[in-house]
Every structure is written in structure tokens, then in C-alpha cells.
Amino acid sequence: MVVSVDPPQSVEWQGKKVPVWPVQTIDYGRLLSQDPAEVDKVLKACLEEGYFNLDLQGIDGRRMLSDQQETLKLMRRFFDYPIEAKNEFGLISSHLGYEPVGSRTGVGAGTKDGYEMLKVSRDEIQRASPKIPAAIKNSGDLQVLENAIGSCNTITKVILSALSTGMHLSGAARFENSHRNDRPSTTTLSMMHYLPSALAGDGRIGHQKHTDISSLTLLFSEQWGLQIRPPGICGAREMGFVAPRPGCAFVHIGDSLRFASGMKMQSCIHRVVPFDPAEHRYSIAYFLRAEDDTMFVDSEGRYVTAGQWHDEKFKAFTDPELWQAMAPKSMILGGMKEDGEDDLIVVKHVSAAGMPSPVVAMGEIKETAVQA
């Protein structure tokens, strides 16, 4: 018997009650048929919240869920290889290659991130000999990656198309027309492995608070850890968890679609925290990004290309914390407003044996002004 249990409204985390925010569910099959009620529902979710769950359990989406499972198996195998094998090419460009743990700012002030990541771009997977580490460059693995990228690409284009219809856009003005496959873009599949605290190394924790550069982010994770700050009337509300939903992807708007919609859509403020510091967490994100030469007005009021926005914001992600703090906050959060203080992250140090160590730098650490 399948028992469906509503996600809890709050969870106990780090000794306090943290909200679990409700998330609307959109049906992929209905979206594919441009069902008017579903088109209205997805548009409303993007205008008011900037995120939703996409139910992929129908016949049109199930194959995408199996692509996700195959990708997970590949990732688990890949991240088990020695660093030399994983880092064969290093980070070739911002949207292609491997980044070891600790490459960016983490979730607490003075910390680095707690994940390693492999990115395969949509443009690269279509080349005759894609630059992918030899460890996973056999025909079976390449097929898994191609299927996953193809599936994610189709899903995100279906969402774009519904949003264009909902906003009464026609012809060249439709969002799909600035996300064509044959034009260069930084669209990429990003596979992330968050290490247990004891293995990540001292001061390496989570994924800093940010909004995404992308137009749409399609996120698959079966594990807890993702937190969002839903937009409120006077600014974003407090950080709370998103409950993973079996059979669903979590979809959110990024800066590019917020800009392309004339700031009408909400870019989702989010971060990743170690919900269970002892577990390995795996997540897959497909970042659908606009063609490099697409023009829009950004959060600074500048007329910029999607490529320029990507490069500037990516640099802010990887800059040392001090430089990040100097970047305009409107860039870091895509112009999204926050209401009130950031909440505090308690960084507990865990010994290699998995036991909390006596009192190593425990305490409340103010979250960094984050970038994405």
C-alpha cells in the first residue's frame, strides 16, 4: 500500500524549528499539452514564488526519471575515483569540467563550500569527442549523459513554452527563441556531491546563498538540504527547507528569466546546508541558460548580454569572500530583496570518527553575503 504523507510544515534542525515551505506541484503531461489551467498555474507560481515541483511520474516524464537514476549511478561511481582521475581536465570553462571541494565560498562566514562537482555542457556533449574524464568516457556513460541532458533540455523547453504562452508572447519574442540548441550558450548539467562534514575538511560546508544565473534550473535530489527564502510582500521571508518529493524535480527561476520577463518573475534565493552532516548528498542540476548574445536589462539597470551576466556573476561566485562582499548585492541576488536579517548558521565541527568534537569553534556564525 502506498501511503502519501504531506510534508511536515517544520523540521527540527540544529536545535530549532525550521520551516518546510509548501511548494506547488505542476503536472508535466498537462504542461506538454498546454492545458490552459496548468499553463496559468505554472505562470502564477513563477510570478509569485519563483519555484514549483514538476511531477514527472506520468508516461511523458517517467523516462526522464530513469535518466536521473542512471545519472546518479554514474555520479556515485565517478566521485569515488581518485582526485587525479576526476580532475583530469580540471575546470575547462565555467560550465564544463571538474571542481574539487572548497573551490567556492561556503554557507557560513569564513567557510568554503562542502561539495565537489562535475559539469557537462549541452554544447560539449554534442561534440564528436567531448572533453570528459576518461573514467566515464566510455560509450555507455556518454549515452547516460546525453540522455540526461536531452531529457532535461526537453523538460525545460516545455516549461519555457508554457510560460511564453501564459505571458501571451508570440513569434521571436517567445522565450524558446532565445534558448535555441544550435546557438552557443552556457547551458550545462551539473552533478554535485556534498561530502560528509568529517570528510569535507575543516571549514568546508554547504553551498552559499544565491540566485542562479540561469533562466530555469531543474533540480533533482532525493535528499534534504536545499533551503529557499520565499519572496514575501516586503522582501524574502526566512530560510526554510524544501522537502524532496519522489517522482518530482524542483524547478526554479533564475536571474535571466527574471530579467527577460521584465522583472515580473521571481528569482529563487536558495542555499544548501548539511541536513545530516554524516551523509553523502548527491544532486543534479540542469541550468538552462539563454543564448550568449541574448540582451536584457539586468538588476543594475544595465543592458547586458546573457554571456556577460554569466561571466560577471560566475566570477563573483568564485572570488575570495572579501571581494564578493564588494560586489553589489543586487548582482548576487539578481535584484531580489531580502526582508530583515539573515539567519545564523551553526557550524559544528565533527571529528573524523563522526563524533562531534568537544568544542572546536562552535558557535553561531553569520552567513556570508552570498553569490551564485
Ligand SMILES: O=C(O)CCC(=O)C(=O)O
Ligand atoms: O545541490 C543543490 O540542491 C542545489 C545546487 C545549487 O543551488 C546550484 O548549483 O546552483
Ligand SMILES: [Fe+2]
Ligand atoms: Fe543554485
